[in-house]
Amino acid sequence: MSADTTTATSGIGPVEGGAGTAYGVDNPAPVIEAPRKRTAKTPRSTRGNFEMAAWLFMRLSGIVLVVLVLGHLLIQLVLDGGVSKIGFAFVAGRWASPFWQIWDLLMLWLAMLHGGNGLRTVINDYAERDTTRFWLKMLLYTATVFTVLLGTLVIFTFDPNIR
Amino acid sequence: MPAGTLYRGREGMWSWVAHRVTGVLIFFFLFVHVLDTALVRVSPEAYDKVVATYKTPIVALLEYGLVAAILFHALNGLRVIAVDFWSKGPRYQKQMLWTVMGIWVVLMVGALYPVLGHAVRELFGS
Ligand code: HEM
Ligand code: HEM
Numbered sequence: 001m002s003a004d005t006t007t008a009t010s011g012i013g014p015v016e017g018g019a020g021t022a023y024g025v026d027n028p029a030p031v032i033e034a035p036r037k038r039t040a041k042t043p044r045s046t047r048g049n050f051e052m053a054a055w056l057f058m059r060l061s062g063i064v065l066v067v068l069v070l071g072h073l074l075i076q077l078v079l080d081g082g083v084s085k086i087g088f089a090f091v092a093g094r095w096a097s098p099f100w101q102i103w104d105l106l107m108l109w110l111a112m113l114h115g116g117n118g119l120r121t122v123i124n125d126y127a128e129r130d131t132t133r134f135w136l137k138m139l140l141y142t143a144t145v146f147t148v149l150l151g152t153l154v155i156f157t158f159d160p161n162i163r
Numbered sequence: 164m165p166a167g168t169l170y171r172g173r174e175g176m177w178s179w180v181a182h183r184v185t186g187v188l189i190f191f192f193l194f195v196h197v198l199d200t201a202l203v204r205v206s207p208e209a210y211d212k213v214v215a216t217y218k219t220p221i222v223a224l225l226e227y228g229l230v231a232a233i234l235f236h237a238l239n240g241l242r243v244i245a246v247d248f249w250s251k252g253p254r255y256q257k258q259m260l261w262t263v264m265g266i267w268v269v270l271m272v273g274a275l276y277p278v279l280g281h282a283v284r285e286l287f288g289s
Binding site for chain 1: 183186187189190193194197198200201203204206207210211214217218223226230233234237240241243244247248274277278280281
């Protein structure tokens with residue numbers, strides 16, 4: 001590795017702590033620990049399957065969601081006068097059919113789990129403090145479970161004659 | 164030119180940023196959407212009252228934005244899947260991104276009238 005970090009022609013500007021310093025035997029560069037280094041706290045096996053399963057789930061659920069969500073948007077926003085037709089009577093008509101009940105149920109579960117897992121990744125990426133990350137994820141899991149349960153309950157207990 | 168420490172990638176990075184932003188936006192929408200749909204368990208009037216706001220011109224514009232976000236996320240998601248599973252995916256990722264953008268523009272033009280038509284009629288009379 002080149003010791004000179006300030007050469008103007010290299011296109012790389014001065015690096016912190018490196019200005020004017022040449023690393024060498026008498027001035028060793030600081031050691032950067034390898035990111036995957038095993039420590040006393042590393043479990044014996046670091047090859048859990050969870051992250052791989054989550055990665056695969058994002059892709060499989062994504063493919064199914066293309067049909068479910070784009071179909072939903074087509075029905076709600078484009079066909080039959082678009083949003084203008086939506087109302088209690090319209091929903092009652094749709095949920096009278098088990099086909100659309102199952103469609104909505106599947107869309108609810110897949111979209112919430114896909115989005116929830118996606119947000120977990122985003123939180124892991126940006127929240128650096130352990131406690132912040134922990135509480136953000138608790139908030140996320142609570143909101144996700146709540147939404148999935150509420151939506152499921154609404155589909156199954158819908159009553160067209162509520163009045 | 165000062166040396167930045169910020170990584171500025173090319174198409175690949177910006178499509179990743181857009182995928183992330185749209186994904187988060189859709190998640191927040193869905194959260195609110197399940198709450199408003201739950202009003203069908205309260206009373207028909209409560210539900211219809213909230214749905215009425217969905218029909219106003221300003222919210223119609225938000226719906227158009229939601230459609231834009233979902234179409235991009237869905238099409239680009241398929242591209243990400245192709246990059247991961249198709250042996251030639253990584254080589255064609257850039258061409259696939261421009262294909263995604265092309266389809267996206269066509270669908271967004273197609274969605275103009277169905278999604279915003281009623282708002283235009285309401286604002287400027289029919
Ligand atoms: C502005 C656009 C949208 C409109 C006008 C709309 C409208 C509706 C309506 C009227 C229902 C009642 C049931 C039915 O008719 O199927 C519903 C349910 C549902 N929608 Fe949407 N929707 C929109 C966008 C979305 C998007 C983008 C998603 C997914 C990401 C989504 C997911 C759902 C789910 C999961 C349910 C079931 C809710 C429950 O279980 O209580 N919707 N939507
Ligand atoms: C319409 C069909 C959809 C497809 C094809 C799709 C596809 C994908 C794929 C393949 C990923 C993984 C990206 C990666 O690992 O780099 C992803 C991430 C994500 N998706 Fe979706 N998705 C869809 C719908 C949705 C919906 C409805 C939501 C919200 C409820 C959502 C929210 C997210 C989020 C938050 C991420 C994480 C983004 C990141 O880590 O940068 N997606 N999507």
